[in-house]
Amino acid sequence: MAGVRWPPEDSDLPPPRPPATATTAAVPAEQLVSDDDRSVAADSWSIKSEYGSTLDDDQRHADASEVLSISNFPSASDYSSDKDGSDSNEVEASLLGLQSYWDSSYAEDLTNFHEHGHAGEIWFGSEVMETVAAWTRTLCADISQSQKAGDSSNCKSDSDSTSKDLSSWNVLDLGTGNGLLLQQLAKQGFSDLTGTDYSEGAIVLAQNLANRDGFSNINFLVDDVLDTKLDRKFHLVMDKGTLDAIGLHPDGPVKRIMYWESVSNLVAPGGILVITSCNSTKDELLQEVESFNQKVLSVQDMDQEASNQPPVFQYVDHVRTYPTIIFGGAEGSRVCTVAFRRS
Numbered sequence: 001m002a003g004v005r006w007p008p009e010d011s012d013l014p015p016p017r018p019p020a021t022a023t024t025a026a027v028p029a030e031q032l033v034s035d036d037d038r039s040v041a042a043d044s045w046s047i048k049s050e051y052g053s054t055l056d057d058d059q060r061h062a063d064a065s066e067v068l069s070i071s072n073f074p075s076a077s078d079y080s081s082d083k084d085g086s087d088s089n090e091v092e093a094s095l096l097g098l099q100s101y102w103d104s105s106y107a108e109d110l111t112n113f114h115e116h117g118h119a120g121e122i123w124f125g126s127e128v129m130e131t132v133a134a135w136t137r138t139l140c141a142d143i144s145q146s147q148k149a150g151d152s153s154n155c156k157s158d159s160d161s162t163s164k165d166l167s168s169w170n171v172l173d174l175g176t177g178n179g180l181l182l183q184q185l186a187k188q189g190f191s192d193l194t195g196t197d198y199s200e201g202a203i204v205l206a207q208n209l210a211n212r213d214g215f216s217n218i219n220f221l222v223d224d225v226l227d228t229k230l231d232r233k234f235h236l237v238m239d240k241g242t243l244d245a246i247g248l249h250p251d252g253p254v255k256r257i258m259y260w261e262s263v264s265n266l267v268a269p270g271g272i273l274v275i276t277s278c279n280s281t282k283d284e285l286l287q288e289v290e291s292f293n294q295k296v297l298s299v300q301d302m303d304q305e306a307s308n309q310p311p312v313f314q315y316v317d318h319v320r321t322y323p324t325i326i327f328g329g330a331e332g333s334r335v336c337t338v339a340f341r342r343s
């Protein structure tokens, strides 16, 4: 959660089980993901109810005690050799870090779509999704404008030129889920839109919804961001909840490093990455980016010709309009959206 972490809702919950001797590959997926597990995993992590959940919160809360009391899922720290237990960034592993969770979840969403026309979960709620899309539009329009201001022959700003500017941004949404964020971005004027997700069910759902809602121009494809097959670079890369999910894998700390390496290859030079998270604060994301930058620079230091390179990602701006809360004397918001520019 961005800024403030809530205590567990049920103080009787058992501690995570002792370290396992193998990685998650040794944990049978069928043992991990039942319908109840999915609802509890979502409950234990998400803030969806605050922002307009489409799930039945009471039911999830009722399920939580029962299923978590029999849960023996290991914590992320059990697997990480590079973190000590006092790290405040530590987020416990959950089912939401596993592809099997998402495959089951989207299979259910697809059934609901076919039977009832439901779009499935809007992570962090529709208000956050709309805020992210509108804020991103302004950010990109401003960047396009300031680039044109450098070119004095072409600096007029009207809605026609803004639409033209936005259509020149090719956009990638990582872990797109049902793809509704891309639909919002299309409404904001972006037109070259691609969504990827490692769960095939998500991509089928997103494509169905886009076709139904009149956005059949959006491209969707199955792709794992940590092992991407994409060979294009994008001017704008969006992530809403995907790094959060990746960080919840039992090998989350390692996977997060893989994420930054992969994303640094997907964002075009001068392009923008917009991350929306509820498991990291803005400052934690800045720190994470800083350590990634340092890591890249330290490798480059060994290569004389590559030294004096700028940092890979630089902070640009963040959403300042999310409601804030105070908990335990600390003020924060439950979600953050931060933009970084790729050098």
Ligand SMILES: C[S@@+](CC[C@H](N)C(=O)[O-])C[C@H]1O[C@@H](n2cnc3c(N)ncnc32)[C@H](O)[C@@H]1O
Pocket (backbone or CB within 6 Å): 102, 121, 122, 123, 174, 175, 176, 177, 178, 179, 181, 196, 197, 198, 199, 202, 223, 224, 225, 226, 239, 240, 241, 242, 245, 246
């Ligand atoms: C919390 S959901 C967010 C979905 C969507 N971005 C939204 O805001 O509604 C996380 C998404 O990330 C996807 N995901 C997790 N790890 C991934 C990976 N390594 N590669 C691609 N997608 C991934 C999941 O399948 C899921 O759709």
